[in-house]
Amino acid sequence: MDPVSQYSSLTALTDDLAEDHPDPYAAMRRDALDVLDSALAAVQPEPLLRDVVDEDGTIRVDGETYRFGDGEGLHVLVAGKGSPGFARAASSIYPQARGLVVASQEGEAGDWTWKAGDHPIPGEGTLEAGQAALSFAREVPEDETMLVLLTGGASALMDVPEVPIADLAGATRTMLAEGLSIAETNVIRRHLSRLKGGRLAEACPGAVVTLAISDVPENPEDLASGPTVPDPSTYGQALTAVRRVGEDNFPPSVVDHLEQGTQDEIDETPGSPRLDTAFHLLASNRDAIAAAEDMADELGYSAQVLPTQLEGEARMVGETLGRRLVSEGKPMLAGGETTVTLRPEHEGGPGKGGRNQELVLAAAQHLHEEPALVCSIGSDGIDGPTDAAGAVADGRTLKRAKEAGLDAEAHLAGNDSYPFFDELGDIVRTGPTGTNVMDLFVGLYAQD
Numbered sequence: 001m002d003p004v005s006q007y008s009s010l011t012a013l014t015d016d017l018a019e020d021h022p023d024p025y026a027a028m029r030r031d032a033l034d035v036l037d038s039a040l041a042a043v044q045p046e047p048l049l050r051d052v053v054d055e056d057g058t059i060r061v062d063g064e065t066y067r068f069g070d071g072e073g074l075h076v077l078v079a080g081k082g083s084p085g086f087a088r089a090a091s092s093i094y095p096q097a098r099g100l101v102v103a104s105q106e107g108e109a110g111d112w113t114w115k116a117g118d119h120p121i122p123g124e125g126t127l128e129a130g131q132a133a134l135s136f137a138r139e140v141p142e143d144e145t146m147l148v149l150l151t152g153g154a155s156a157l158m159d160v161p162e163v164p165i166a167d168l169a170g171a172t173r174t175m176l177a178e179g180l181s182i183a184e185t186n187v188i189r190r191h192l193s194r195l196k197g198g199r200l201a202e203a204c205p206g207a208v209v210t211l212a213i214s215d216v217p218e219n220p221e222d223l224a225s226g227p228t229v230p231d232p233s234t235y236g237q238a239l240t241a242v243r244r245v246g247e248d249n250f251p252p253s254v255v256d257h258l259e260q261g262t263q264d265e266i267d268e269t270p271g272s273p274r275l276d277t278a279f280h281l282l283a284s285n286r287d288a289i290a291a292a293e294d295m296a297d298e299l300g301y302s303a304q305v306l307p308t309q310l311e312g313e314a315r316m317v318g319e320t321l322g323r324r325l326v327s328e329g330k331p332m333l334a335g336g337e338t339t340v341t342l343r344p345e346h347e348g349g350p351g352k353g354g355r356n357q358e359l360v361l362a363a364a365q366h367l368h369e370e371p372a373l374v375c376s377i378g379s380d381g382i383d384g385p386t387d388a389a390g391a392v393a394d395g396r397t398l399k400r401a402k403e404a405g406l407d408a409e410a411h412l413a414g415n416d417s418y419p420f421f422d423e424l425g426d427i428v429r430t431g432p433t434g435t436n437v438m439d440l441f442v443g444l445y446a447q448d
Helices: 003-018 025-041 045-051 083-093 124-138 165-177 182-190 220-225 235-245 252-262 285-298 314-328 355-364 397-403 408-413 417-424
Strands: 058-061 064-067 074-079 098-103 113-116 145-151 207-214 278-284 332-336 372-378 390-394 439-445
Touching (some): 025 285, 025 390, 025 439, 045 083, 045 145, 045 207, 045 278, 058 207, 083 098, 083 145, 165 252, 182 220, 182 235, 235 252, 278 285, 314 355, 314 372, 355 439, 397 417, 408 417
Parallel strands (some): 098 113, 207 278
Antiparallel strands (some): 372 439
C-alpha cells in the first residue's frame, strides 16, 4: 500500500478492534477510529500542498505569492516523514525543478534524488542524507530559490553532526531514555549540527522558502530542529539541558563540543537578522484536532478540546485524562506529545512500549466498568520501538486483562504496555501514515 494513504487502514481496523466487545464498547471503538481517521486525513501533505498552488505553479500562502512556473530555476528539498506525499505532488507540479527527497523509506519521485535516512536513532543513512542536503543547498544559484517542504521526523533522518555519528546516536538514545522535552532535545540537536538551527538555509546562496506541516507549530525552530529558520537558543542552553540529565550519560565528544560553544570557540547558530528566510505553516496538530472535533460532532459526541497541548510523563498524563473523563462524563480530544522516562532494568524495566500505549494503560486504571473509552496514537503511525501507532482501552479492559492473567499495574510500572495490549488485541496498527503532527488522543463517554 502507498505509505501516503496508509492512514485509511484505520477503517479496516474498526471491525477487528470492535470484535467481541459488547455495546457500548464496539460502537465506541468504531467511532474513536473514525474520529482519528478524519484527523489524519486533514493533515496529509499532498492535498495540503496542492491547495496552495495555482495551475500555473504559483504558490499563494499567508498573503505571499511565489511564482515558480513549471519549476525551472527551482530547487525542491523535501524532508521528513511526510516526504512521499509532498514529493509526489511537488514533482508533478514542478517537472523542471531539481529535487532531493529525504524520507524514512525508499521511494521515487520522477528523476529526483531520493535518500532514506534513519529514525529515530540517527545512523549512516542520516549522515548520507544530511551531506546530500547540504550539497544540494550549496549548489543553488544566488538568483534562484530553494523550496523546502518539511515535516516532522527530519531531525533524525538527515544531519551532518559536529561529533561522530555514533556519538550523536548515543546522545539521542540518552535523550529518549531520560524523557527530555522536545524543546530540550532540539536545543541540543541544533548545537551539535552543521545542518540544523538555520545552518542549512545559511549554506544556500539563493532564496529559501519553507512550507511545513509541523508537530511543534508554536516554535518553527523545533520542527526538524529548524534547518531553515533563525535559532533563538544558545550553546549555554544546550549544555544546561545536558547537565540536567547528567554529563556522564552523554558521549564525551558531545559535552566537549557544547562547552567549546559556551566559550565562544565555535560560532553560534544563526539567528535574526543574520538569517532571513520565509516560513509558512500549512497544517499542525490543531488542524488534525479540529477535523477530529467535526467528526466527533457528526457521530453525536459533543467533545471538548483540551485547551493545552499534552506534555509531561505519559503515565501521569494518562492518569489525569482517565480520571477527568470519568469524573466529567464528557468526551474529550487532545493533541501533544508526552515523554517516557524508562525504568532501569534492575527495577523491573524497561519493557516494550511507547508513550501512547503507556498513556492509554495509565488511563485505563480509571475506566473500570465505566461506559468510557480512550485511544491515543502517534500521528505518524509509530509509537516507540514497536509496530504500533498506539492502543485503545475501555471500561472492560482491566476485567479482560485479569481474566487473561495480565497485571496492568506491573506492565505500567515496567514500561511494558505493548505486550499487555497485544495480548488483549487492543494495539492500533496503521503503518506509516504519511504525516506527522504529534500525538492524537480521543476520550469517549457514552452519551445519553
